[in-house]
Amino acid sequence: MKKFIITSLIAVCSMPLFCQKETSLPRSAFATEKVGEKGFAAYLDAVAKSRTEMHSIMIVRNGKVVAEHWFDGFAADKPHVMHSVSKTFTATAIGFAVSEGRLKVSDKVAPFFPDKMPADVSENLKSLEIRHLLTMSSGHDVEPKRGDGDWLETFFNAPFEHKPGTQFVYNSLATYVLSAIIQKTTGEKLIDYLAPRLFDPLGITGAEWQESAAGINCGGWGLFVKTEDMAKLGLFILQKGVWNGNRLLPAAWFDEATTSKIASLPSGTKREDLKIKPEESDWLQGYGYQMWRSRHNSYRADGAYGQYILVLPEKNAVIAATAQVNDMQAELNLIWEYLLPALE
Numbered sequence: 001m002k003k004f005i006i007t008s009l010i011a012v013c014s015m016p017l018f019c020q021k022e023t024s025l026p027r028s029a030f031a032t033e034k035v036g037e038k039g040f041a042a043y044l045d046a047v048a049k050s051r052t053e054m055h056s057i058m059i060v061r062n063g064k065v066v067a068e069h070w071f072d073g074f075a076a077d078k079p080h081v082m083h084s085v086s087k088t089f090t091a092t093a094i095g096f097a098v099s100e101g102r103l104k105v106s107d108k109v110a111p112f113f114p115d116k117m118p119a120d121v122s123e124n125l126k127s128l129e130i131r132h133l134l135t136m137s138s139g140h141d142v143e144p145k146r147g148d149g150d151w152l153e154t155f156f157n158a159p160f161e162h163k164p165g166t167q168f169v170y171n172s173l174a175t176y177v178l179s180a181i182i183q184k185t186t187g188e189k190l191i192d193y194l195a196p197r198l199f200d201p202l203g204i205t206g207a208e209w210q211e212s213a214a215g216i217n218c219g220g221w222g223l224f225v226k227t228e229d230m231a232k233l234g235l236f237i238l239q240k241g242v243w244n245g246n247r248l249l250p251a252a253w254f255d256e257a258t259t260s261k262i263a264s265l266p267s268g269t270k271r272e273d274l275k276i277k278p279e280e281s282d283w284l285q286g287y288g289y290q291m292w293r294s295r296h297n298s299y300r301a302d303g304a305y306g307q308y309i310l311v312l313p314e315k316n317a318v319i320a321a322t323a324q325v326n327d328m329q330a331e332l333n334l335i336w337e338y339l340l341p342a343l344e
Contacts, residue, residue, distance in 0.1 A: 023203035025228060028064035035059065035066045039342025044069060046334055055080060055322040056227040059339065060235055062316055079206060079224040080322045083303030086223035087175045091134055091290035093182050093190055095253040096197045102185050105131040112184050116152040124160035132164035133174040134289040135261045139164040143171045151176055151212055168262045168287060172220035175290065179219030190217040201243050202236060204229045227320050234309040234318035258299045260286025282332050296340060306331045315343040
């Protein structure tokens with residue numbers, strides 16, 4: 001595996017109207033926002049008893065932070081690895097590029113990288129569109145494994161056994177291709193492209209993103225931000241692209257991104273191997289644009305080992321969580337058991 005390079009976010013804002021220094025979300029009281037304080041306390045107690053390795057939890061309701069807690073060794077000012085929560089940030093960059101007329105989700109992918117294509121380009125690869133990268137339906141039967149070579153060549157040279165858009169296969173390299181498309185289209189790395197459009201307006205500072213040996217931000221993984229930064233993105237999505245009264249991204253993008261586009265399965269799982277009922281799993285509710293649908297009419301950004309930005313439109317709430325767990329469903333089950341009732 002080639003060594004990752006860490007890119008720091010040092011950007012000059014090109015949108016003075018929305019630029020601001022780092023700002024915290026407003027804080028409010030449990031009773032004021034009608035959140036059950038006893039429910040939050042019961043959640044913390046349940047986490048302790050379950051020995052779930054949580055790192056942080058934050059509840060935002062009505063645009064205000066109502067509850068926040070950092071566990072042993074973690075703190076509000078300490079960035080955390082996002083794993084695949086990175087994907088939702090990448091999809092948001094695609095949304096900005098679409099809104100600026102730089103590309104369309106119906107654009108074919110192959111013309112962006114003619115020098116990375118195999119000698120014999122299959123019909124399935126020719127028909128691959130940006131939307132198929134967003135929805136994890138590229139046409140691969142299994143996720144291509146990144147190694148020491150060129151990751152774009154790895155992705156495009158893997159067999160495209162299915163017609164794009166017909167089969168869900170979780171695919172982090174598909175998100176890496178989205179990052180490469182942003183860089184190819186804008187001339188900027190993904191993190192630099194997002195700086196004046198998302199990070200600066202939302203007051204997100206100090207973000208770092210790993211990149212490949214080719215100098216492309218990983219896109220599907222490798223982002224480091226703070227828990228409150230996660231909550232800010234969740235609130236931005238909940239508000240459908242509006243921040244501090246300013247519309248940064250069209251609401252239509254979020255109407256598309258947060259609705260199910262394809263039936264979903266956990267990474268590496270075949271439907272015939274499922275041993276759980278769909279109504280019992282937050283991984284069987286469908287997949288949008290680099291976001292999972294969840295139970296209770298919610299949707300989420302989702303990263304390995306328990307990183308979540310959970311958006312609950314019916315509760316006007318966002319829950320951000322970081323952790324180091326193997327049973328990610330169990331982590332969500334604690335949220336559903338204790339925090340969801342607290343929002344009633």
